[in-house]
Amino acid sequence: MTVERAAELLSASQHAVALTGAGVSAESGIPTFRGEGGLWTKYDPVKVSSIESFLADPESYWKVSRERGRVALAAKPNPGHLALAELEAAGRLVAVITQNTDGLHQDSGSKRVIELHGSGRKVQCLDCGRLELRADVQARLGAEMPPRCRNCGGQRLKPTVVLFGEPMPVAAMHEALELARNADVILVVGSSLVVYPAAEVPLVALRAGARMIVVNAEPTPFDRFAQVVINGRSGEVLPQIAALISA
Ligand code: NAD
Ligand code: ZN
16 A cells, blocks of 8 residues: 555655645645646736736736735645644654745644745845735735835835745755755655756655655656655645554
8 A cells, every 4th residue: 555655664764855835735725836726727827926027016916916815824734734743743754845835834833844935924025125924914905005115115025935037045945955865755745846946856865865755636747756656635645644653
């Protein structure tokens, strides 16, 4: 059975690392970008999520972001996030590297979380640099569109997420690649593995000799390199794996 094999690999590991994508938060009610019901079936990603379009028209950006923020700020960790936190607490996982910006890994109790695409929980003024909580900015959207900086009055407040056309956070990418180089197991969860350089993480781990486990709703281009592929929902599969390990 694949769940048993995944539990065996993790139990025998010393430096297992997880890489998560939007799929791990789907069962918390946050839509993924790709796949069935994904946001990209509704929006043109480059139009709504690039730094060029943000700078040209912050109001249009915030109209879309307002709706997504409402959902993301209200979301709670699901059993998949909790199982990953449990695996870390049991010493079976060194860290979670995530492409997500929703903060749900931290909420679920995971201690070492590396955010490759930044965090949606904060907003920064591109004019004066001041940081604010997203929840505070969210509360005044509508009354202010686009929202204004409380410090300098500027109208270029941007969530601290990585938009298309922006560089990856250097320190996070460096830490992720270091973890990948030292990993003996790489557990990929809820990622289509088509977004680079995030998909570089499992490639580096594989090159360093790691075994790979993929838990995803649909096949990924990396499945042929994996010892275990489980096509299912992470909120159901990860708790089964964690339960076998703690048994
Ligand atoms: P993706 O949207 O490209 O792919 C998500 C994958 O998860 C798909 O292959 C889908 O089949 C799978 N999936 C859907 N539901 C699942 C479930 N319940 N269990 C397991 N798998 C499931 O996501 P991505 O590869 O992470 O790339 C999109 C980028 O957009 C991310 O890098 C991220 O920065 C951003 N994003 C973030 C969030 C978030 O923070 N929650 C949400 C959407 C997009
Ligand atoms: Zn400002």
